[in-house]
Amino acid sequence: MHVLVTGGAGYIGSVTGALLLDEGHSVTVFDNLELGHRAAIDTRAALMVGDLRNADAIDRAIAETRPDAVMHFAADALVGESMAQPERYFGNNVAGGLNLAAAMLRHGVRRIVLSSTCATYGEPERLPITEDSAQRPTNPYGESKLMLERALDWYRRLHGLHVVSLRYFNACGAAGGRGEDHSPETHLIPILLQVALGQREQACIHGDDYPTPDGSCIRDYIHVSDLARAHLLALTTPASGAFNLGTGSGFSVKQVLAAARAVTGHPIPASVGPRRPGDPPVLVAAADKARQVLGWTPQITAIEDIIASAWEWHRAHPDGYGG
Numbered sequence: 114m115h116v117l118v119t120g121g122a123g124y125i126g127s128v129t130g131a132l133l134l135d136e137g138h139s140v141t142v143f144d145n146l147e148l149g150h151r152a153a154i155d156t157r158a159a160l161m162v163g164d165l166r167n168a169d170a171i172d173r174a175i176a177e178t179r180p181d182a183v184m185h186f187a188a189d190a191l192v193g194e195s196m197a198q199p200e201r202y203f204g205n206n207v208a209g210g211l212n213l214a215a216a217m218l219r220h221g222v223r224r225i226v227l228s229s230t231c232a233t234y235g236e237p238e239r240l241p242i243t244e245d246s247a248q249r250p251t252n253p254y255g256e257s258k259l260m261l262e263r264a265l266d267w268y269r270r271l272h273g274l275h276v277v278s279l280r281y282f283n284a285c286g287a288a289g290g291r292g293e294d295h296s297p298e299t300h301l302i303p304i305l306l307q308v309a310l311g312q313r314e315q316a317c318i319h320g321d322d323y324p325t326p327d328g329s330c331i332r333d334y335i336h337v338s339d340l341a342r343a344h345l346l347a348l349t350t351p352a353s354g355a356f357n358l359g360t361g362s363g364f365s366v367k368q369v370l371a372a373a374r375a376v377t378g379h380p381i382p383a384s385v386g387p388r389r390p391g392d393p394p395v396l397v398a399a400a401d402k403a404r405q406v407l408g409w410t411p412q413i414t415a416i417e418d419i420i421a422s423a424w425e426w427h428r429a430h431p432d433g434y435g436g
């Protein structure tokens with residue numbers, strides 16, 4: 114298939130683009146290169162530099178490339194930033210996504226795989242989180258993804274668009290020479306590895322007074338190559354709807370820190386700071402639906418293995434894609 118990959122210069126989009134190419138698909142990346150990196154894009158992919166907020170630009174891209182399907186990664190994805198700049202999130206994630214969907218409908222492109230998030234659930238009412246849990250986002254990031262999920266679902270019902278929404282838990286790790294390079298970096302694992310590389314003095318544990326066994330927040334860390342494989346399965350499945358992508362196991366911040374110390378052999382000094390606004394204590398996926406319907410099984414589930422893959426990439430690319 115020919116797949117248009119929006120956000121294909123970003124972390125998960127670039128890994129998935131490479132996997133699509135490995136599997137014999139052809140790829141056109143549509144990316145504004147604001148947060149993504151040209152160097153992350155597989156050399157076999159075509160690149161169109163453009164912004165989804167420009168309706169004409171995405172319309173032209175769809176008209177020219179006539180893809181069989183779209184994988185839509187391009188988005189802003191930081192919870193904290195979304196609390197400070199909600200208009201950025203609704204403008205880019207919602208309005209941009211709607212421009213993309215309108216162009217697809219106009220030009221007869223019938224299939225989309227959407228990058229969604231567990232942030233659409235907000236504070237979970239029960240754990241692990243199933244897809245039919247209430248979706249009550251607690252920040253504009255989660256709300257923006259939910260709004261797009263819902264709009265696309267109406268296009269599915271009314272226009273027959275085939276929609277698969279993949280709700281990622283905590284994406285991490287590196288694959289095929291591609292890793293996490295955000296600026297500024299706010300994610301736990303890259304920050305711990307930056308301390309191990311001597312780029313930061315110490316890490317901060319954002320709160321250890323949560324109602325969890327060791328007091329720090331628990332997350333479901335899912336390797337980026339497993340996320341990429343889920344997209345390949347979503348590309349051809351006859352099923353539509355939403356799927357959680359996580360391992361089903363949670364690790365606390367302190368457990369991740371201990372694992373990072375073991376993997377790197379570095380003491381990674383860390384202090385305990387205040388809670389970070391908007392952080393739910395525990396987010397763990399029930400991913401049975403993806404297993405049963407998509408036939409997806411995460412391969413890299415040990416936290417040490419996940420961190421080891423990220424560590425290898427960060428050591429080889431201490432300055433990210435800039436170095």
Ligand code: UFG
Nearest residue numbers: 190230231232283299300301304317318319330366389392
């Ligand atoms: N954390 C620290 N110290 C740090 C960085 C993070 O203690 O320096 C903690 C956070 O408070 C959180 C956990 O580590 O408890 C994981 O934080 P990340 O920033 O790595 O990831 P988030 O869980 O905040 O965010 C991820 C995705 C979002 C998604 C969100 C859903 O990056 O896109 O999960 O809650 F929306």
